[in-house]
Amino acid sequence: NAFPRAGGRARFSPTRPLPPDEPVDEAYPIVLTTGRLLEHWHTGAMTRRSRVLDEREPEAAAYLAPAELDRMGVTSGNDIQITTRRGSITLTARADQTMLEGMVFVPFAFVEAAANLLTNPALDPFGKIPEFKYAACRLSPA
Template identity: 55%
Template sequence: GLGWTYTDPSEVFAEMKLNMSSLNNITWDRLETEGAVTYPSTSPTDPGQAIVFADGFPRQDGRARFTPASIIAPDDAPDADYPMILTTGRQLEHWHTGSMTRRSAVLDELEPEANCSLHPSTLRKLGVIPGDHIRLSTKRGTIEIMAREDRAVSPDMVFLPFAYVEAAANILTNPAVDPYGKIPEFKFSAVKVEAVNGPVAAE
């Protein structure tokens, strides 16, 4: 009654191919039978080339164009009061705001509690074991959250997923934007990390 019409996914795919040359030789049939076809695929039987732009870049002379970029210091640099770096991102089980993944019983059972990740040496300095709660403070706010151990995180850094409304990353992150792309500085904030039940701060 609303005037909606069903669109076959293959029709959408066909329309996308008209505007996206990267889909050349990649079809629903191939994906269903082969499992994956990577870009660029040079023929209907090519599973995909190992190197993108191996024969040149899509520019008149076929050469890439490099543009130098000046490094701009972060707006919120670590100091004596906030000596560590906070970065944010996704985790495997929960994405973005968690509005869908946290409503999944299976995914929420895997990661039911807000958590952040720190290097084992940082946890030792704090006197914290994985599963304990720590306090993260920036110039904008404070949250308390469970600590996880992760050797992939640098010792001077804490990784905070942004899927947990009860420990919202945007309480802490810096909304300052870069002057060119106007992208907020959500990936880098000066932060103080403390054990909830102790006076020691990681440095």
């Protein structure tokens, strides 16, 4: 196997990550990240129609480290409000041991959760990819 280049060898170019367009600050001290769940992928257009998958994860939740829930004075199952510079949504909090403190994860396959109302549409200057995976937010009990 060869790469489609002269000599058939790959060419690697090092890169340095750019800082986020919207770093955390005093007003928005938590990192919001979005993504998929095992049960729901793409936009949920097909998986949300699957009764088996939708029964397993029927609604969006906000996934946080247990220490973040403690800091807010809420427990898993309580509603919290997530606010960015673009909007606010309310979701049920879910303790997740794999989440880092200072972060909240929201799945985007739930139209009723509207995670993309919160995300930052700023474009990477090179790849022109929107910064949907990182936004500064604040959390509060709902």
